[in-house]
Amino acid sequence: MGDYLVLAISAILVNNILLAQYLGNCPFLGTSKKMETAVGMAAAVVFVLVMAGLITWIVNTFVLQTLGLDYLRTIAFILVIASLVQFVEMFLKKSIPALYAGLGIFLPLITTNCAVMGVCLINVNEEYTFIQALVSSFAYAVGFGLALILFAGVRERVLLGRVPRPLQDTSIALVTAGIISLAFFAFKGMV
Amino acid sequence: MIEALLFMLIIGALCGTVLSFASKIFYVWEDPRIAQVENYLAGANCGGCGFTGCSAAAAAVVEGKAPPSVCAVAGPEATTSVAGVMGMDPGSAEPRVSMNPCDGGDRAEDRFYYNGVNTCEAMVAMFGGKRVCQVGCLGYGDCVRICSFSAIKMGPEGYPVIDEVACVGCGACQRACPKDLIHVRTMSDRLLHTNLETDPLAPCQQTCPAEIDIPTYIAQIREGDYEGAVHTIRERNPLLLSCGRVCPHPCEDYCRRGVEDEAVSINQLKRFAADFEMNSGKRLPIACAPDTGKRVAVAGGGPAGLSAAYFLRRLGHSVTIFEAMPKLGGMIRYGIPEYRLPKKTLDWEIEGILNLGIEARTNMRLGRDFNVADMEKEGFEAIFIAHGAWVDYNLKVEGEDLKGCFKGIDFLSRLASGEELDIKGKKAAVVGGGNSAIDCVRNLIRLGAEEVSIVYRRTRSEMPANEVEIEAAEHEGINFVFLAAPTQVIGDADGNVKQLEYLKMELGEPDASGRRRPVPVEGSETRMDLDILITAIGQQPDMSFKNMGPGMADLKITRWNTFDTDPYTLQTSIPHIFTAGDAATGPSLVVEAIGGGRRAARSIHQFLSGEEVKAPESSLFKRHIDESIFKQVPGVEKKPRSKMTELPPEERVKSFEEVDKVLTEEEALAESNRCLSCCRVCYNPDVAA
């Protein structure tokens, strides 16, 4: 149990996918202007990442490794994740329209999200067990959500500041992201 | 190598198969038109339309939640194609255009700038956003930054100026504006909007019963854009030629310049713009929304009926007017005399309204030639009844039916219908103190009566008639008999009226209305000689149609014989019957009837769209915004008001020629420069400088 906790904390804070690994920068900047969109995006990522993490783990363990085709991992994962997201989108639209209405716009954005891909690869590289992969995927997704929502809050505040014209919008957002990221480095020694 | 290829093939095939099965299993039926519509949209998924991507926008179009012109990028051909898919008329598909009603007022100093704020949103977050007034523009240009089409620029005065041509109506600015000031509206939205507490309104516009955007049309006249002024007035008032002549302009009583100086001559400027259009010889086009296929019957073709018909037609409904008299116009044709409103002018104005595609069936009296059930049977989904107040009150004294005695409305309408009445050389008296009484006396003198008197119970200051009318009557040599209450009418052996007996009165204690009540002086009976007596002491609506035809038992009537309705929505106790004008309010004003007609059209539109018929929240109906009513207006220098030219009294009593002349262009320009371009609290004392 303790191990899983350590794994989770490490994934959420210490190795935060956005702020420590710098993956998934485009949704980080793109969907963080408003708290509302940030929350929607975070929820969608949790949802997709958990499923993608598990499926890719299965594909890797039972197909790629048994066939000795490890070198095809990246391309296979891309295919699997993309199909998965498409599938989930269709499934939700038919079966849980309410959820689809909430997450619908964000799902396609995630198809090609490197944060998702990154976590799947980490799971495999670290040679996690199935349960570990589950915990890790979920925790990374929570970390993504946490960072995104924090950042959206900060950006809404930045609007109140007097930003020199050349630095406005994306530039100041990147600078801010850097500073938040530095703050996250304080977690480094924890685990 | 071979394994790798094989593996990729297999996994690819697998994913493909699973997805294609999934798309069968999880198939959700979609209107095929959604895909067709989406084909014509730009496909950029830019979100400019306010929907989450092109397919969402297409779905909204098919559901009727967005117009065919939804796509902000694709341009007019796409609109036409989309309208084609939807089977709509693309020509009249309503474009949406952004409007910024605030011109910033006097916010020269940037009060909050050094607190480090540089967006409107931040301003609202930190300081509640108040800059000058509660609702005004903050001027940091959130809207300018958000617009992807460069349709908003920061103007030289520091407020955003919208380029209506570049604006695609995407609504981004409306969403960005934290003061809810910029609105992207279709024409219908604008026609349906009534004054709200939160609107940026000048005191005059708050007062006008028709809610005309007065400062805007005056500014347009100032800039020489007379056509624009006509359009601005027409957005609220289809009878601008008539109103420009007969309106007693309650707005001028609240004119901010009027606090320090004479009020701006608002109505003369309206008349100037209206006459400009008529004299230009061509009619300015009036846009109508796409046809809705709903039919509305309008009974009564007076100002209220014409106004409701006009607004309903512009909202896309088809309208049929049923009118009892041979011609449309109501009291403004059959009551208001030729010398105040020439019939030629009125005809031109009414023709313009009917040209929108409104059918008029004249000589059709509700209750005589048809009833409400007949209209329902003919397929009218809503019925609007504005049959005015045409039943004169009786004096209730002996002898008032003798030969030579008339009732005010009866006399005026017979005259207006062209009947020859033998008045020449006779002595005439009119009982009453309202507009009808004054119109009667001024008519009589033109018809060649030797002596004309007006007999009124109270004094001049209590007369309900318009001040200008009373003055005009005085100039024309009418004899005023105040403080006189008729007691009997005396005739000769042939039954012709010969004398009127009245009691002299004196003013006593003020009554409930605040006017001092006249009390009779005992034994003061006086007789005056006359050959013609007209009673014009007020009218009420004729509700006799209520007893004709079934289903009218539920129709509630007040004790003044008017419809019992909510004064804002004007829906009667029978949900599909609406009303306005004198039939709803009792005898009132033309502008009141026009404003009522528009509100009723709004209610009917709600009713036909299946919405609840109700007034908007925070409606400013018949009220003023406290912060706009000033006791002093610093900075205003006195400038004399442009006087309109009148026909000299000696000349005008000889004919029915129009008495008041329109302002010249020069006078109108000078007058428009007296306007302070007010808003809620801002005003500009240096417009003219």
Ligand SMILES: Cc1cc2nc3c(=O)[nH]c(=O)nc-3n(C[C@H](O)[C@H](O)[C@H](O)COP(=O)(O)OP(=O)(O)OC[C@H]3O[C@@H](n4cnc5c(N)ncnc54)[C@H](O)[C@@H]3O)c2cc1C
């Ligand atoms: C002499 C006079 C002078 C006035 N001067 C002014 C002025 O200077 N300024 C001002 O603002 N206001 C003035 N008014 C008031 C103004 O004319 C009215 O308030 C206004 O016309 C009311 O409009 P309406 O449409 O409600 O009714 P109306 O104008 O009375 O129109 C009602 C219409 O319904 C028709 N009708 C009646 N019964 C039936 C029926 N059973 N079936 C079908 N149709 C029917 C009538 O023929 C008429 O066309 C004056 C009124 C009078 C009488």
Ligand code: SF4
């Ligand atoms: S000065 Fe102009 S805007 Fe102000 S109240 Fe008078 S007419 Fe209206």
